[in-house]
Amino acid sequence: MIKINLLPPELRKRTTSINPMxxxxxxxxxxxxxxxxxxxxxxxxxxxxANAISDAKNQELTDKTAQAATIQDxxxxxxxxxxxxxxxxxxxxxxxxxxHTMDDFVNLLASNFPGGFTVRCLDLEVTPAGSGESTSxxxxxxxxxFRGRFQLVGDQNGTSGDYIRDMFKxxxxxxxxxxxxxxxxxxxxxxxxxxxxxxxxxxxxxPLDLEFHRIHTIAKAGG
Amino acid sequence: xxxxAFWTAMPRKNQLMIQHGIPAAIFLLGLFWVYKGLGTLxxxxxxxxxxxKFPSILQRNTPDGIWATIDQTQTQIAALDATIATGPDVxxxxxxxxxxxxxxxxxxxxxxxxxxMRDLIERLAKEIPKAVGVIEIKSVAIKDDTDxxxxxxxxxxxxFAVDLVGQQDAIIDxxxxxxxxxxxxxVDSISLQSGGLSVDPVSHRIVDGLHKVKLNIVTYVxxxxxxx
Numbered sequence: 001m002i003k004i005n006l007l008p009p010e011l012r013k014r015t016t017s018i019n020p021m022x023x024x025x026x027x028x029x030x031x032x033x034x035x036x037x038x039x040x041x042x043x044x045x046x047x048x049x050a051n052a053i054s055d056a057k058n059q060e061l062t063d064k065t066a067q068a069a070t071i072q073d074x075x076x077x078x079x080x081x082x083x084x085x086x087x088x089x090x091x092x093x094x095x096x097x098x099x100h101t102m103d104d105f106v107n108l109l110a111s112n113f114p115g116g117f118t119v120r121c122l123d124l125e126v127t128p129a130g131s132g133e134s135t136s137x138x139x140x141x142x143x144x145x146f147r148g149r150f151q152l153v154g155d156q157n158g159t160s161g162d163y164i165r166d167m168f169k170x171x172x173x174x175x176x177x178x179x180x181x182x183x184x185x186x187x188x189x190x191x192x193x194x195x196x197x198x199x200x201x202x203x204x205x206x207p208l209d210l211e212f213h214r215i216h217t218i219a220k221a222g223g
Numbered sequence: 224x225x226x227x228a229f230w231t232a233m234p235r236k237n238q239l240m241i242q243h244g245i246p247a248a249i250f251l252l253g254l255f256w257v258y259k260g261l262g263t264l265x266x267x268x269x270x271x272x273x274x275x276k277f278p279s280i281l282q283r284n285t286p287d288g289i290w291a292t293i294d295q296t297q298t299q300i301a302a303l304d305a306t307i308a309t310g311p312d313v314x315x316x317x318x319x320x321x322x323x324x325x326x327x328x329x330x331x332x333x334x335x336x337x338x339x340m341r342d343l344i345e346r347l348a349k350e351i352p353k354a355v356g357v358i359e360i361k362s363v364a365i366k367d368d369t370d371x372x373x374x375x376x377x378x379x380x381x382x383f384a385v386d387l388v389g390q391q392d393a394i395i396d397x398x399x400x401x402x403x404x405x406x407x408x409x410v411d412s413i414s415l416q417s418g419g420l421s422v423d424p425v426s427h428r429i430v431d432g433l434h435k436v437k438l439n440i441v442t443y444v445x446x447x448x449x450x451x
Binding site for chain 1: 242243246247249250253254256257260261263264265267271272277281289290292293296297299300303304306307309310313314316317320323324327328330331391392394395396398399402407409410411412413414415416417443445
């Protein structure tokens with residue numbers, strides 16, 4: 001059986017109670033409320049929360065900056081110390097000691113020279129070799145000039161050659177020469193002499209200007 | 224509910240415009256507000272805000288957002304954390320070096336200790352026992368090598384030109400005292416003029432005259448504060 005509704009459309013019974021004319025405004029209002037709620041959530045919940053986190057992080061940054069500065073300060077102290085230590089090692093490596101050398105020199109002059117003569121040092125100049133202002137470096141060594149004006153005083157006239165030879169031999173064999181890194185030979189700077197016999201004291205006097213060179217090997221830091 | 228008279232009198236087209244236009248305007252304003260707010264907020268870092276439930280699809284990654292600032296701060300904190308993590312080791316290392324540091328500092332005079340150094344140089348001469356020999360400081364001149372303070376790792380040198388007279392053993396002892404002192408000092412040059420010999424009028428014995436000596440003593444100024 002087929003049922004046919006013969007009522008005009010406006011009188012037919014509605015299958016739904018929702019009025020389409022009301023749905024759209026309702027959706028529009030819902031959308032407005034939703035967007036306003038989202039805006040409120042972002043503005044009054046998320047942004048203040050983010051600001052709070054930001055403040056906390058800034059405070060943490062301030063605290064940690066201070067903490068790290070202390071550690072950095074300590075690290076700098078260690079680095080400064082290492083620099084100072086390296087510097088000191090370098091300076092100690094370059095340091096030349098003269099007291100022992102001078103003592104050996106004095107002992108040499110006071111020693112008995114084989115021919116019975118004596119050697120006196122009238123003046124002495126110890127300087128860094130070269131410019132005379134600062135130490136000169138030749139690779140890993142520093143050279144010092146040990147220059148003196150000497151007087152060789154003997155009893156016998158006419159034996160100056162023997163005196164000179166014996167003096168250089170004794171200097172070369174001495175602890176002063178061997179123990180203090182003097183280089184070449186003692187007579188390296190000897191270019192002759194003019195002996196004078198002083199009849200008033202009965203002595204032969206030979207003035208000599210001599211220059212010796214002492215080298216100092218620079219010790220490597222940490223070596 | 225009856226509608227007001229002006230509404231019913233209004234043409235249908237105008238009614239529709241108002242009916243949909245006002246919600247649309249409110250929605251657009253709300254959308255702008257949300258858009259601005261999300262821009263201010265920025266992309267939330269879930270590693271920092273672990274409780275965050277705000278969907279990432281709604282977030283905006285803006286370079287000047289609050290969260291961008293937080294991320295930058297966090298990066299700085301992470302760098303500081305790396306430094307702070309070395310703290311215990313550094314403290315331990317520094318504690319172990321304290322004696323060495325004191326020792327090293329004691330070896331080099333400070334900028335302000337020139338007068339003390341000069342005093343030390345004179346005092347060391349006075350401390351030579353009379354039994355060893357006579358020694359007397361005549362003058363001490365300080366030469367400050369300020370040219371070398373400008374750069375490099377080399378320390379600034381400080382030279383003391385010392386004029387003295389004395390007997391040979393006392394002079395040697397004095398040089399020894401200078402060289403072995405805890406303060407770093409080195410004798411850079413020596414100029415010695417023999418004092419000659421004379422006869423003591425009382426005992427009629429030959430006595431050595433006092434030698435005239437010029438020493439150039441070099442030390443180095445330690446100024447850690449000026450290195451920075």
